[in-house]
Every structure is written in structure tokens, then in C-alpha cells.
Amino acid sequence: MPMTMDKAQVTLPDDREVEVTRSFRAPRPLVYRAWTEPKLVRRWLLGPPGWSMPVCEMDVRVGGRFLWRWRSEEDGSEFGFTGTYREVQPPSRIVHTEAYEPGTVGGGYPGDDAIVTVTFAEESGVTTVTTSIDFGSKEARDAAIATGMTGGMEQSYRLLDQLLDEQTLA
Amino acid sequence: MGMRRRAPGSLDATFFALSDSTRRAILARLALGEASVSELAEPFTISQPAVSKHLKILERAGLISVGRDAQRLPRRLEAPPLAAASAWLEQYRAIWEASFERLDGLLEEMQRTSSASRRARRRTKR
Numbered sequence: 001m002p003m004t005m006d007k008a009q010v011t012l013p014d015d016r017e018v019e020v021t022r023s024f025r026a027p028r029p030l031v032y033r034a035w036t037e038p039k040l041v042r043r044w045l046l047g048p049p050g051w052s053m054p055v056c057e058m059d060v061r062v063g064g065r066f067l068w069r070w071r072s073e074e075d076g077s078e079f080g081f082t083g084t085y086r087e088v089q090p091p092s093r094i095v096h097t098e099a100y101e102p103g104t105v106g107g108g109y110p111g112d113d114a115i116v117t118v119t120f121a122e123e124s125g126v127t128t129v130t131t132s133i134d135f136g137s138k139e140a141r142d143a144a145i146a147t148g149m150t151g152g153m154e155q156s157y158r159l160l161d162q163l164l165d166e167q168t169l170a
Numbered sequence: 171m172g173m174r175r176r177a178p179g180s181l182d183a184t185f186f187a188l189s190d191s192t193r194r195a196i197l198a199r200l201a202l203g204e205a206s207v208s209e210l211a212e213p214f215t216i217s218q219p220a221v222s223k224h225l226k227i228l229e230r231a232g233l234i235s236v237g238r239d240a241q242r243l244p245r246r247l248e249a250p251p252l253a254a255a256s257a258w259l260e261q262y263r264a265i266w267e268a269s270f271e272r273l274d275g276l277l278e279e280m281q282r283t284s285s286a287s288r289r290a291r292r293r294t295k296r
Binding site: 009025040047106145 | 195198199200201202247258259262263264266267268269270272273275276277280284
């Protein structure tokens with residue numbers, strides 16, 4: 001019986017960072033595996049329905065690289081992230097750089113790659129994962145927010161278009 | 171045009187400004203760094219005055235500002251107005267949550283199969 005866990009939380013802890021927190025009803029080594037084995041990662045790191053992950057390559061060791069790419073099944077648009085692992089401490093902590101690859105979606109942020117720190121903490125069978133993304137500056141973080149916002153708006157307007165089409169046809 | 175009545179930086183002005191794909195493309199370009207009007211007009215098939223009109227709407231919504239360089243008058247992205255930023259947070263959260271719910275299912279499956287294989291191992295030992 002899976003007990004419902006609290007939903008993901010997103011906060012802006014300071015001017016440069018975005019932090020995502022979520023708890024999972026599973027032991028830490030298992031959550032760590034699901035986070036670091038490509039064949040497992042590509043089964044869940046898919047975002048909203050309608051996206052697939054055709055590229056998921058991860059060489060999880062210090063200095064190793066990862067390459068993630070998503071594709072919209074609806075219109076074929078693509079974007080991705082790539083980076084290098086800086087710290088790998090199973091099953092408690094991973095630090096990697098992260099660069100946005102705009103693909104056909106566009107957007108991005110100025111300056112250096114973001115630094116992503118993922119920590120895994122277990123308490124009585126529940127593992128809490130905290131992902132903190134440090135963009136290096138307020139400008140870069142706000143640009144990333146604006147990219148996400150315009151991308152998201154694009155998606156919302158597309159849905160709205162669909163809805164209006166259906167209304168017109170009905 | 172009813173546009174004039176929208177208060178600068180209001181949610182209305184923000185949503186109106188974001189309701190056009192050219193303006194969204196301009197914002198995506200400015201996310202990479204400031205740019206002059208002619209640089210912004212380059213990728214579009216529309217005229218510079220048309221781009222200027224879009225820029226005025228974005229400026230009124232508080233989404234962009236004009237930089238200090240008096241020659242180029244570069245436009246740059248402003249921190250998104252608060253309401254839009256919290257809309258983004260919610261959207262970003264929903265994207266992660268969609269993945270995490272899939273991960274809940276995967277972790278459950280992994281636990282089921284690992285306890286099943288433990289049982290199988292015990293059986294073969296006997």
C-alpha cells in the first residue's frame with residue numbers, strides 16, 4: 001500500500017538558486033539507483049505526459065559526463081541537458097554541472113553552467129531527495145525562469161488552442 | 171486597443187505580453203543576454219518598427235528594460251514580475267511532480283521484485 005507522500009516543493013532559497021524537494025517511500029540505496037542508472041532514469045525523468053527521453057547517457061563517476069535529451073511526441077521539438085559529475089558519493093550525494101541545450105525549444109541562460117547538488121537522506125524508510133540548482137547569478141537564474149516560463153506558456157497556449165478548436169467543432 | 175488601460179507590471183499586462191509567439195521568442199532571445207532592436211529583429215520576417223511595437227508592450231509589462239548604452243539602446247530581460255514568477259514555480263513544480271509520481275511507481279516495482287528475488291533465493295538454498 002503506497003502511502004501518499006507530500007508533493008514536490010520548489011523554493012527560491014536565495015538570489016541564485018532553485019531548490020526542489022520530494023520524499024519517496026523507499027530505502028535510500030534504491031532511490032539512489034533509480035537516480036543514477038540510465039535504464040531506470042529514462043523510465044521516470046520524463047516531465048509532463050507526451051515527452052519521451054530518446055537520449056539518456058550517464059557515466060556516473062567524478063569527471064564522467066551525462067547527456068539527457070527529451071522529445072515531444074506531439075510536435076517533435078527537442079531540448080536537453082548535459083554536464084559533468086564533480087562529486088559522486090553513493091548513496092547520499094551527487095554534484096554535477098548542468099548546461100541547457102536549447103534544441104528546437106530555445107531559450108537558456110547567460111554565464112557559466114549551473115551547479116546541481118542532489119542529496120539523499122533516509123529516515124524510517126522514507127528517503128528525501130533535495131535537488132539544488134545554483135545558476136551562479138541572479139541574472140542567470142531569472143533568465144532560466146523566463147525560459148521555463150515562456151516554454152510553459154507556449155505549451156499552455158497550445159492546449160488553449162486545442163480546447164478552442166474542440167469548442168468550435170462541437 | 172484596450173491595451174492602454176492595463177497597469178504596467180500587472181498580471182493582465184504580463185499575460186497580454188506573453189500571449190504572442192513573437193514576443194515570447196523575443197524574451198527567449200533576451201534570456202541569453204541583452205540585444206539591440208536590430209539584433210532582435212534579425213531572426214523575424216517582420217519590420218523593425220513592428221518589433222519596436224512588441225518591445226513597447228513587453229516593456230510596459232515590466233518584462234524588459236532599456237540598457238544604459240545610448241547608442242544601441244539594448245533591451246534586457248527583467249526579473250519576471252512576482253505573479254509570473256510564482257506561476258513559473260507552480261509550473262516547474264508540476265513538471266517535477268509528474269516525473270516523481272512515475273518514480274514512486276518505479277520504486278514500488280523495484281521493491282516488489284527485490285523482495286521476490288530474495289524469496290526465490292531462499293527457496294533455492296533450501
